[in-house]
Structures are given as C-alpha cells and as structure tokens.
Amino acid sequence: MIVGLLAALILAAASPAPAPVRAPAAACPRENVRIIEESNFEFPENAHPTHERVRFLIDLGSDGRIRRSALVESSGDATVDAAAAKAVGEFRYAAPTAGCVSTSAVWSAYWRMPPEALAAPAPEAGASSSPAPCAAPFVRAQRFPLPRLREAAGTAFVDVALDASARVTAVHLVQSTGNKKTDYAATVAARQGVYVFERQPGCAPTATTYRFELTFR
Numbered sequence: 136m137i138v139g140l141l142a143a144l145i146l147a148a149a150s151p152a153p154a155p156v157r158a159p160a161a162a163c164p165r166e167n168v169r170i171i172e173e174s175n176f177e178f179p180e181n182a183h184p185t186h187e188r189v190r191f192l193i194d195l196g197s198d199g200r201i202r203r204s205a206l207v208e209s210s211g212d213a214t215v216d217a218a219a220a221k222a223v224g225e226f227r228y229a230a231p232t233a234g235c236v237s238t239s240a241v242w243s244a245y246w247r248m249p250p251e252a253l254a255a256p257a258p259e260a261g262a263s264s265s266p267a268p269c270a271a272p273f274v275r276a277q278r279f280p281l282p283r284l285r286e287a288a289g290t291a292f293v294d295v296a297l298d299a300s301a302r303v304t305a306v307h308l309v310q311s312t313g314n315k316k317t318d319y320a321a322t323v324a325a326r327q328g329v330y331v332f333e334r335q336p337g338c339a340p341t342a343t344t345y346r347f348e349l350t351f352r
Contacts, residue, residue: 185211279328
C-alpha cells in the first residue's frame with residue numbers, strides 16, 4: 136500500500152505541468168478610440184474666427200498618449216487656434232482595442248465656432264492663422280491580422296516603411312515585448328497591415344516610416 140502510494144507520488148512529480156491554455160482573442164471586446172477625460176476649450180475674448188470650426192489630427196500611442204498633433208483646419212484666428220491646441224493637448228484618450236490588442240491610431244478632434252463669433256474675412260488679407268507646413272503624413276492602420284489566440288502581454292514597437300501609396304516596403308521590430316511569440320504576432324500584423332495616409336490639406340503623399348505600436352493584453 137505504502138509502496139504503491141510512493142510510486143504514484145513519484146510519477147505525479149515527474150509528469151510535466153499542463154501547458155497554460157491561451158484564451159481566444161475574440162474574448163476581448165472591440166473598442167474605438169475613447170475620450171477618457173476632456174479639458175475645457177475657453178473661447179478667447181475679442182477673438183474673430185472666420186471659419187466655422189478648428190480641427191486637429193492627433194497621433195495616439197497604444198496607451199492613448201498623444202504622440203503628435205497638427206492643425207489641419209484653422210479657425211482663421213490665431214488666438215482661437217492656440218486655445219484649441221492647448222485644450223486638445225490636455226485631453227486623455229483610450230487607444231482602440233481589438234482581439235486583446237490595443238494599437239496606435241489617428242484621431243480627428245475639432246470644435247465648432249459659435250455662429251455669433253464668426254467674422255467675415257477681410258478681402259485684402261487671408262486667415263491670420265493657417266495649417267502648419269507639410270510634414271510626415273499621419274498614418275492610420277486601416278486593417279491588420281489579429282492573432283487567433285491571446286498572446287503573452289507586452290508592447291511592441293514596429294517601424295513600418297511605407298511608400299507614397301502607403302504600401303508596406305519593410306518592417307523592423309524596434310522594441311520587443313520580451314516574448315518571441317508575441318513579437319512574431321506583432322511583426323506579422325505590421326507587415327500584413329493595410330495603411331492609409333491622413334494628410335494635411337494641400338500636402339502631397341510622401342513615403343514615410345510609421346511607428347506602429349501594439350500592446351497585447
């Protein structure tokens with residue numbers, strides 16, 4: 136009896152532990168970019184905007200932080216544009232999530248001007264503020280393959296080289312998650328992704344390198 140019990144304990148100790156079961160990625164809900172906390176846009180006194188809205192493009196990291204922003208539609212008044220830019224910079228966001236993966240993204244933020252504040256533009260002068268000069272285009276990952284199973288947690292940074300048509304020409308893993316399988320899933324997603332440019336008005340498409348962030352949860 137004792138010998139049999141000891142043999143059973145030895146066999147149990149020698150048996151390998153069962154591999155952890157990864158949950159299907161579909162178990163995670165899909166979410167778009169969300170505003171977690173807004174800031175107040177204080178309309179400046181004595182401002183005279185000539186356009187009905189001011190708009191910015193915002194590049195968000197996979198943790199929702201603002202990586203870059205640019206004015207793409209001016210209100211026609213520099214003080215209004217500056218106040219709106221300050222408000223945009225104080226917003227807090229949640230990045231989009233699909234299949235247990237949060238990614239970097241592009242978001243458009245704008246404010247409409249009070250109709251009573253609008254002024255007719257002077258015929259001899261243009262708007263007092265205008266969009267910034269053309270820079271690297273903002274890039275949006277329109278579609279990319281999601282892993283079927285939930286990968287180990289971590290954040291990967293992948294540089295995606297795009298030609299002027301936003302086609303992928305090369306990818307490079309810049310920051311590892313610390314897990315080879317997760318890194319592989321991130322690199323595959325980046326390489327097989329479909330990207331589009333969100334450009335400033337009047338700016339021609341140009342080749343660029345986009346830092347795609349993927350946070351696996």
